[in-house]
Amino acid sequence: MSLPGEFELIRRYFAPLAGPGSLKLTDDAAVVDLQPGRSLVATTDTVIAGVHFLADDPPDLIARKALRVNLSDLASMGAEPLGYLLVTALPAGIDENWVAQFSRGLAQDQAEFSISLLGGDTAFTPGPLSLTITALGQVERGKALLRSGAKPGDRVYLSGTIGDSAFGLKLAKGEPLTLSPSEKSSLLDRYRLPQPRLGLGRRLIGVASAAMDVSDGFAADLGHICQASRVGALVEAAKLPVSPALRSVLEAGEASLVEVATGGDDYELLFTAPAAVELLLGRIATELALPLTAVGEIRREPGVIVLDQNGRAVELGPGGYRHF
Numbered sequence: 001m002s003l004p005g006e007f008e009l010i011r012r013y014f015a016p017l018a019g020p021g022s023l024k025l026t027d028d029a030a031v032v033d034l035q036p037g038r039s040l041v042a043t044t045d046t047v048i049a050g051v052h053f054l055a056d057d058p059p060d061l062i063a064r065k066a067l068r069v070n071l072s073d074l075a076s077m078g079a080e081p082l083g084y085l086l087v088t089a090l091p092a093g094i095d096e097n098w099v100a101q102f103s104r105g106l107a108q109d110q111a112e113f114s115i116s117l118l119g120g121d122t123a124f125t126p127g128p129l130s131l132t133i134t135a136l137g138q139v140e141r142g143k144a145l146l147r148s149g150a151k152p153g154d155r156v157y158l159s160g161t162i163g164d165s166a167f168g169l170k171l172a173k174g175e176p177l178t179l180s181p182s183e184k185s186s187l188l189d190r191y192r193l194p195q196p197r198l199g200l201g202r203r204l205i206g207v208a209s210a211a212m213d214v215s216d217g218f219a220a221d222l223g224h225i226c227q228a229s230r231v232g233a234l235v236e237a238a239k240l241p242v243s244p245a246l247r248s249v250l251e252a253g254e255a256s257l258v259e260v261a262t263g264g265d266d267y268e269l270l271f272t273a274p275a276a277v278e279l280l281l282g283r284i285a286t287e288l289a290l291p292l293t294a295v296g297e298i299r300r301e302p303g304v305i306v307l308d309q310n311g312r313a314v315e316l317g318p319g320g321y322r323h324f
């Protein structure tokens with residue numbers, strides 16, 4: 001089955017996703033109104049088959065993950081999403097059924113996150129399938145959460161659990177792990193369908209001193225916050241929040257806390273906050289039914305130090321991965 005042309009694909013699959021600001025994709029550009037006193041927050045991300053996802057991953061999940069990693073970047077700034085632009089480069093071999101499933105995935109997440117498509121472009125490519133999403137959001141002027149505000153004495157927090165996605169990817173690639181079917185599917189879900197922490201990001205405005213989402217891996221991303229804030233951090237690996245499924249992998253000796261700390265693709269929020277807001281953070285965690293775990297402390301000395309389960313300090317290069 002061959003694909004219809006660009007305009008027909010847009011008419012059948014992308015125009016139905018378009019919201020009010022998009023002018024139904026019939027004009028040259030989208031027009032987005034901001035509320036008074038708010039700033040526009042913009043982020044973009046490209047994913048390529050064979051690099052960021054597996055070419056035979058389900059199309060609806062590819063779409064939703066591509067959208068969600070962008071929403072996660074809005075969450076990390078404390079922004080509320082307004083909509084998104086989508087550029088697809090489709091290779092030969094993609095058929096109409098693929099595009100139909102892909103657009104259904106987008107429709108599902110548009111409903112979940114109350115956003116719509118604002119515009120984009122559809123092209124055909126001799127190379128691999130590539131998707132670029134640009135998400136737009138808004139935040140109170142001057143209030144966006146930045147990476148640069150961490151202060152010595154602040155605590156380092158993580159939302160949810162980390163490491164699941166890295167091990168979900170191993171499962172998706174066919175690596176054997178001693179797990180029950182339900183544990184396996186929980187790790188695979190974390191890899192395929194991250195949960196952007198938009199509600200948490202909004203609540204952290206005025207509470208967190210610095211924030212970002214975990215995409216490169218906890219240790220590397222904490223390095224990014226430390227560099228931007230000109231501070232360092234001391235973390236206890238044993239305090240890193242892990243899911244019950246990943247706990248079994250650790251207990252079976254098939255994973256180390258180091259892999260948890262460096263795994264990546266978690267899309268949890270990593271943030272710092274002064275000790276004085278501990279109780280408030282406890283209330284926010286309860287309200288959102290999302291655990292917020294203190295894993296370490298910001299200090300003046302540069303560099304991220306992770307203490308392993310034996311109390312052995314291992315220095316991680318600034319911003320870089322280092323397996324130990």
Ligand SMILES: [Mg+2]
Pocket residue numbers: 072073076212213214215
């Ligand atoms: Mg990010």
